[in-house]
Amino acid sequence: MGTDAKGAGVVKRLLIDGKLVEAGRTYPSYAPATGEVFGHAPDAGVAEAEAAVAAARRAFDATDWAGDRELRVRCLDQLHQALVDHKEELRELTIAEAGASRMLTHGNQLEAPIKIVRYYADLLRTYPLSEELGEIEERGQRHRRWIEKEAGGVVAAILPYNYPNQLALAKLAPALAAGCTVVLKAAPDTPLVTLALGELIAEHTDIPPGVVNVLSSAEVAVGEALTTHPDVDIVSFTGSTQVGRQIMAAASGTLKRVFLELGGKSAMIVLDDADFDAAAMFAAFTICSHAGQGCALTTRLLVPRESHDEITAKVAASMERVKYGDPGDPATYMGPLISEKQRDKVHGMVQRAVEAGATLVTGGKKVDPGYFYRPTLLANVDPDSEIAQSEVFGPVLAVIPYTDEEDAVRIANNSIFGLSGAVHGRDQERALRVARRIRTGTFSINGGNYFAPDAPFGGYKQSGLGREMGVQGLEEFLQIKTLAAVVA
Template sequence: MSRYSHLGQLFVAGEWRDGSDGQTAPTANPYTDETLLDVAQATESDVDDAYTAAAAAQEEWAGWLPTERQAVLAKAVEVMGDRHDEIIEWLVTESGSTHVKASAELGNAVGITTEAATFPLRMEGSLFPGTVAGKENRVYRVPVGVVGVISPWNFPFHLSMRSVAPALGAGNAVVLKPASNTPVTGGTLLGAIFEEAGVPPGLVGVVPGKGSEIGDAFVAHPAPRVISFTGSTPVGRGIAELAGKHLKRVELELGGNNLFVVLDDADLDQAARAAAFGKFLHQGQICIAINRIAVAASVHDAFVERFLDVVRQLQAGDPRDEATFVGPIIDDDQLESVLDVLQRTVDAGATVALGGEPEGRVVPPTVLTGVAQDMPAAEEEIFGPVAPVLSFETDDEALAIANATDYGLSGAVFTADIERGVAFARRVRTGMIHVNDMSVNDEPHVAFGGRGASGLGRFGGQWALDAFSTVQWVSVQHTPRDYPLPGVE
């Protein structure tokens, strides 16, 4: 099987083509700085072409039998299996993923596409009795039409597929704008997969480009009725505001400040391993990664000792080495942001219990102790391999730390008493929380999403089907209705 070509071009109306103004931008390996491809940049005209083609293709797609649409999504799963090594290589080289992270990401994408393949036969309706004699009420579930998807750079393949596959499964067309750091793994790679799977020309469009240049046109275009965005909270607020002006629905998964709580009866060895995985997977560049670790004072020192023992064993460096667990930060701006939060937290009084100087964009796994909730690493989303450890005396104090943020995306709590853990979890203002596990969990059939500054809506399973469909009420008057028209015989 030959490797995909054309991944540096736009995918519009079923064709691979250059941008209308001929502009390109490089996509590079964040570890080596090697340019991988020069990628065509879409203009507003290209965005219009993609949406116009998508709207036309959606009418054809909606006319296919549900089993025919199912077969295309099942074929996409097969294609991902056949091209496993090719996809992994792209994730490692373009997004700086380690092999552990890339394998998990591809597995998640396969899972959500498999789930989405059930959607064509889950577009269920309902019948309701009427309050008028002879009236029958039918409520049909129907596609929204066209969905615009804006995906991030951190889990580009999965977080694009998380919206694209369910939207297609619900009968929609999709236009995808990937992040500028990952235009292939978050964009054109998906276009190639669905082309190979057999979608109608134009049903899936991919338009790489800077958000500052095409972002507003992408959101405001009249074709998409739902905009799905995963990314930062400030950008998400702007998208929600613009979409609201045009009466579009939004599905937003935004930032997080996720707390990992270790109660005084927790299995410390298991908690330490979970914390290391949930904090340092993909260098902490995950919206649902652990951002803060809060430990009961009575077990604080013992936990920190075990945690440091685990973290010291994590290999940092070249993500092409399968033994590497911590790879490079995605770019220099993000690297500067991580180091800035780290330095300001140390200046505020925290202690570096483990760390070291960056090598290129690789920041060694760093553990901070003596952290208070008002320090930068606890107040802000770090998005890097820095683990601040806080201490608390009571469960109520731990709960106050958990809720001392506008974010509400994910979290975790460790305890030997399951019901104590559940009771604690239920009081945390977050969309997701896990007892005796870490915060990085995403299953294709379960509700995924946040509260507050972490977003709106839910992905996964029935919630994704709801996100990318709507309902239509059709009433049927089976017998003549008597209308009260005074003076009319």
């Protein structure tokens, strides 16, 4: 980890056209566990964004990258090895800058994302880039027809702050496997983690200049430049639904392909035959994972009306056992929120929920120093209220009573979102029947884990467009060309 001459903490550089460069100015990155400046990132402007797009365009149009499968496999192998070799440096950086708990870095914050690169390197070795459609006879001649799958072009990949390694690699690895070139824009709150990835690419792989460019910026104009640039063919964005709508509108000017992984307000349904103790613990610890800063977390807990108080008490008891604090401590389960601004947003929503009639069972308090917020449980929540309809992005669980199974399904589907969900019940067939009625892109039955490199991830409704990871994640970055030739 580099420090500047004044000892101001970690300092990283942009990657543009194969060179690690500084910008004319920097901005601070804060450690959310302390609220103190952790390091400084280059504050790229529109000029740097345009230079990065130009480099990506040249690399796509004027080099063999898109057509050389062997080169792409070798480079992905090298990237995977570099990530493995520098895993501990990345771990400490992720803990410090993202506020991720150390135990989470052994899963979806770091080690699981590294496996995504391995998955796409292996998939590229065997994935069929052509498909025969067979011959037909037309006008007295035989015609051979086939499909070829080609790289989609220049990709602008725009990241949020919550899982910087996961989201960067879930975009970058399949894009590179497909033969695309990429401009990767870090989240303003976690720039150093993403810039570190750029440094590994520059220093430890044979990825040609311009194929991967990595930017950090506090300027909204940089994101706007990437989403509207005529030389960008595909926009891959993860973030809020509100910003996703803006990106989709901006991309329409040049009819770019758009992948959007957006917000969620997922419901966990506890059926009347469920193991209430297991379900309560699952619900409590899920909402506290990464301080609730996950779009697919189940933030609404739907419980039988007659068991509302019993289950609420069990969830509250489990929440009291959640250890929060220093994310570097191996025993810590939950770290801080990313910023004071985010903590204020979460606290404001909790206060409004109580004013609207919800019962505050536990939590609802800020904890200093840093940006910590106590695990919070709200009961007797109106399913149409703000806290039940809007994404909180904090450790806040809303308990909603339902009358019967039909009512539970109706409430679960009563959302503009459709990213994930869960159901708990001892009758597996009944639980599966309920799962199939919920309009979401992913779903967990009795704690089943759907999140892995080979499993497509994405949402229904306003939770987004397209899929990330799996074979489908690769195909987001491919174009289909249909060819025909007269058979001699």
